[in-house]
Amino acid sequence: MSSLNCDDCGACAGCGGFVPVENEELKQGSQIIVDVLLEQGVDTVFGYLGGVVLPLFDKIYDSPLNFIIPRHEQGGCHMADAYARATGKTGVMIATSGPGATNLVTGIATAMMDSVPLVAITGQVRTELIGNDAFQEVDITGVTRPITKHNVIVKDVKHLASALREAFYIASTGRPGPVLVDIPVDVAVATTKWTPPTEVKLPGYRVRTKGHKKQIEMAADAINNSKKPVFYVGGGVVISGASEQLRKVAQKANVAVTTTLMALGTYDQSRPESLDMLGMHGAAYANFAVQECDLLVAIGSRFEDRVTGNLKTFCPNAKIIHIDIDPASISKNVSVDIPVVGDAKYILSQMLDLVEFRERKEWFNYIAKLKKNYPLCYNKSDKYIKPQEVIEELYKQTKGEAIICTGVGQHQMWAAQFYKYSKPRHFISSGGLGTMGFGLPSAVGAQVACPGATVIDIDGDSSFNMTLTELSTAVMYDLPVKVIVLNNGYMGMVRQWQELFYNKRYSQSSLKNPNFAKVAASMGATGISLSEPSKLSEAIEKLLKEAGPCVLEVKIEPEENVWPMVAAGKSLHEMDGLDIFESMA
């Protein structure tokens, strides 16, 4: 076995003494990482360099992996996350120790809150230095413990392959989530015998996919006996791939369907029984229907406060069925009458045989009336471009086929309200954590995942400012992502709250923005600026025609608000902003 002295490498990975070169029998830890990635079906990896991951990057150099380097590890983590959201596959992000690893924190927490399968691999200082405050040492398993589904530091190369396999297994099964594997550099350069994969055995990890038969029967009975049922669908249905089963059950049983932000697209919004999105900025008809229903069937949703409004008065007259793969989600926020623990796809297909058609004429007449009386709408203006009309025009021109990514704020809500989704995995947004800056990197990740698709980041000016550096990444890899910056010159959502609850005292809620079109141009993308209402459709046409990455900045009405709105502490039916319907009548 030949050896290379540490001083010879020059990069100072701090890998410690000798770097043995592997032979056929023995593999180096770094090679094991690459080989397990390939064995797990990974073809695309996001990551950023640093001292302690140099041995790994040296192996990546010879591998067939498609590698994307972001401009910032947070961006890379959002890319891997969106890659997973767009495909259902597990996203992979690599970062170096210390600052590389801490830059992942927001990305990991974002993935955790939205149950996204993600494996984060971080380099760590040499095992013998751990605990000594070594250069670029951070206890990243300690830091990320509450924001990962699982994490582990591998201190012996013999356990490396199994730790990585377990990471993929845990990340992608049950209620998915991020798993972080921290690998000290001496482990990455140590050698061991390669062990082929065996079935993953984890004594403390069980996934229940098949719901209890009795519970499924009870749930189906309750649906059959209900006069006013509503399905309240969450991101779990996207993850489970259960849209088709959902459609069949809802149509066979004749039930109205509302979705959360995370589940947009799981149910075709052009259907009459679709109630669109519910919640704080949901459709008024969805919120009214939920408050009126006699049976609420939660499927892969978790009764989050932005969805339910005041819990004490939520859904006051309804029996509640909760279908979820995570037992801990059930009866966490509301007490449930019929819990069904299992995978939505499995349970819905079991239910399909048990539910029966009911006409529910009165209930559907009521829903039709609600939809007619309280549509999502806005006041037009001839002075300003309205953000809602931008989204409507985009919807028209893309025929509803685009993958839409968003930042966080008003623009996110308008993108949810005014674009209509008919397929899952076409609306990619940070729902649980509400991470500003998610928009552009997630669009890059989605475009990597779906090279042929039209991927559009609908962003806010402040959100875009946070991560716009990733435009360079799009340019570098020829990713034709499109960005629409709805520029109101404010942190609009925050300004809206200041307007409503702080007497219009707009404390620190506006930024001096750069010229976004010029920023785009300087990075090698195309930039377009628009403020003239009559040129809207032309500008969007130009944006969509552009072959490469392109940013369209639209100056919109600065103080437009998102309506309707259920203020904090209010009941779901106590919405503000409904007066618009009176003004339109």
Added chain:
Amino acid sequence: MKHVISALVQNKPGVLAHVAGMFAARAFNIDSLVVGRTDDPDLSRMTIVVIGDNRVVEQVRKQLAKIVSVVKVQDFVGQDIVARALMLITINTPAEKRPEVLALIDMFDSKVVDIGQKFVMVEICGPDSKIEAFIDACKPYGIKSVARSGTIAMARNKRN
């Protein structure tokens, strides 16, 4: 309301931090948490006394079970259990009070493990209620210091 929950966990670094962190992050109120090895070197047992209503305890149980390195969770609610804790307590005992204190120690079926001119150190074992009662009984003499182990528990085996 106090509940005793017992969890078998993998004997790996970070597990205690994970469990303790989860309790803190979810704002669960714990009275005591005891970890110790079992006969299986790969497993440790944690006994956790939680304060909260049934709903809270149900969530605690589910959130514990969700942690990958937690193998099994048992909530002893409604079961016949043996629950024991250990306490070391040092009590002031001026000469004239010594017979009284020794009688008290005897009454509580506890044991003197150290003794000096003006103090005794006592080892006492039993359910929490007995230990609390002993502390109350000692208060008039003056307590110098207390160290308590927290509760460990097991369900009684079914006869026959």
